Amino acid sequence: MTESVLDYMTRLGRAARQASRVIGRASTAQKNRALQAAADALDAARAELTAANELDLAAGRGNGLEPALLDRLALTPARIDGMITGLRQVASLPDPVGAIRDMSYRPSGIQVGKMRAPLGVIGIIYESRPNVTIDAASLCLKSGNATILRGGSEAIHSNRAIATCIQRGLAEAGLPAAVVQVVETTDREAVGALISMPEFVDVIVPRGGRGLIERISRDARVPVIKHLDGICHVYVSEHADLDKAWRVAFNAKTYRYGICGAMETLLVDQRVAERFLPEMARRFQEKGVELRGCERTRAFIDAKPASEDDWHTEYLDAILSIRVVDDLDQAIEHINHYGSHHTDSIITEHQGQARQFMAEVDSASVMLNTPTCFADGFEYGLGAEIGISTDKLHARGPVGLEGLTCEKYVVIGDGQLRGQESC
């Protein structure tokens, strides 16, 4: 008799909950040992990994997978190096668990503070890139959480081979195998089960296209840390250093078109538009970026007319919308209304403007004289990131180890009583 998908997932969930108690109290040294041993195991298993990946690639080719997806799926030697380096980097990060802050005495005589603690069990649902298996597993492990990983069915052999290496690392450090579990079935029902077990799973992190994330957010009965659009803006104020503005705006768009931190809309103050726009347009056009502008923009440069839709669109491509705005207030209004609360930057040398922009723009990252493409866990010093959250609650922006933990109150007394009611 075979096990149903629901029974199987319940079994994984129960094992993860138990393992979370063990990894939650593991020492930093023990967790680092597991990460280093997993890195060693990956290094020793290059042939295994390549062979497993070849099975996925062959199946992908057979199923007519697009070249871009096949490329994401491939575990090249450089990508295996990247996974090994990633594991060693996470091992070198400070352990967030157990840190206590703001411990102070209250008038009653009790001491109250906050202690950082693991969340418990984290479910990760992702698409084709098998290296996400390492990123997610290592960050969850270091932050004291158990993980259930559900990768794309097209990467199942690669993910299993990677998981085997992680298991070797866990075993080496004397940690239970259930600290990191890979869902072995490709049945889609497994996802439905994973997001509906609040008794076993504390949070779900979906990584992938907007469709996947919306579906999971809608159906989940467990909290979700999610990333939706990245409609990022750069606003060039009348007090901008224009040379800086040209370079920063160009970098924000062209560093990589496909990342969520890429600038999608450029806002230009009317008082500087005539001096700023022609040279900016020249640089973008030379690079092959299609420009779509409002009417005032089109008075200064050659651009297609931008429609209302353009202000709402994340192109992730060599297309840029440009709007001339009256002033800083209108720029902030535009960003808060049309943006996705991801990352927005002001180019100005004016202190008061910078202060206002950073206070009033309601985004996960607010920047000054910095290209929006810097929105990234590595660039921010998190060491690694499990994703970039566009939620406001819990974790906002790039999510690293701290975002995979919570804080509990610690209260230390010595027999103090409330209301001094003695018996």
Place this chain on the structure above:
Amino acid sequence: MTESVLDYMTRLGRAARQASRVIGRASTAQKNRALQAAADALDAARAELTAANELDLAAGRGNGLEPALLDRLALTPARIDGMITGLRQVASLPDPVGAIRDMSYRPSGIQVGKMRAPLGVIGIIYESRPNVTIDAASLCLKSGNATILRGGSEAIHSNRAIATCIQRGLAEAGLPAAVVQVVETTDREAVGALISMPEFVDVIVPRGGRGLIERISRDARVPVIKHLDGICHVYVSEHADLDKAWRVAFNAKTYRYGICGAMETLLVDQRVAERFLPEMARRFQEKGVELRGCERTRAFIDAKPASEDDWHTEYLDAILSIRVVDDLDQAIEHINHYGSHHTDSIITEHQGQARQFMAEVDSASVMLNTPTCFADGFEYGLGAEIGISTDKLHARGPVGLEGLTCEKYVVIGDGQLRGQESC
């Protein structure tokens, strides 16, 4: 033509979103002025408040409302005093908005840190106590958020009268009226609308019975900060100072039976049960607390047999379940399994036991030699609380001003480019 409930709520939501931009950038002084002026307005409007409350009380009596509910509903002079004091206390709390932490240079030359920011618009759904209107409005205002308050229909006149006083305070400080809005309709559809407008509402805080909170959590399309059960434990270890243990456990149960931090289950180490239990039982029985014990407990004291259900039950009453456990590990296992992750305390003088308990018990508050009834925003020094969260994500435990804010990344550069791609 009358406005539909949905149109009405959309109008409130849109106004709240706009007002949130204003209150979000208001200075600390301006917010404090509004709070102090609202306190003055309440003080001047005692007659109005009492008259409005009398309408609610009369209607309540007419509808056969239970005496306990009528009592909650009553705005006595002492409760009006309490609201005034509460407003002035919130005015005196430090403003969390704009605080920047961990600002540091990255190798690329950018500076990265985190800035505390308001959440935006907070919806509060609560039952009969009209003083919640003041608690919620004042905390949201101080933390830079706009609020939409939906109180119980039985308190509608009282809530309106209180809201009028808050409006006077807002006007005095030059802040828009829509910073604090009270839903004027008692139509239940209004709640459905409020929890389904993510474009206008950033978070919902329900306050009331378990039924209300479960319904809202299930149906909400907006994140919810919620409080479910408070099944709190005290564990008396074999290294406890017994005199402390008797006093702390007694206080934890009897300070007030009806609060969520009241102890519901007492766990006693087997090595100390014989010395500890008889005197403990004597004190509880003298106070009229019904005891339900496991078999090993009943070997030492007179108690009804406890069933499996008892370990899962929040009595909120003069009833206590008692279990004798083998050791600390079994106590932790019991708490993590049967508890509600709210507040749990260990009584011990042994440092290693204290450390293990506080690290491994997966609760919002973990305590040492302290009665669980101390779980409270005022006792913790938050100044006030909007509720106690039993969620792990975002805010855990008593939620004060900090829990009504989030952190955004601030990034300050001076023209640094990513990947040093210059144009």
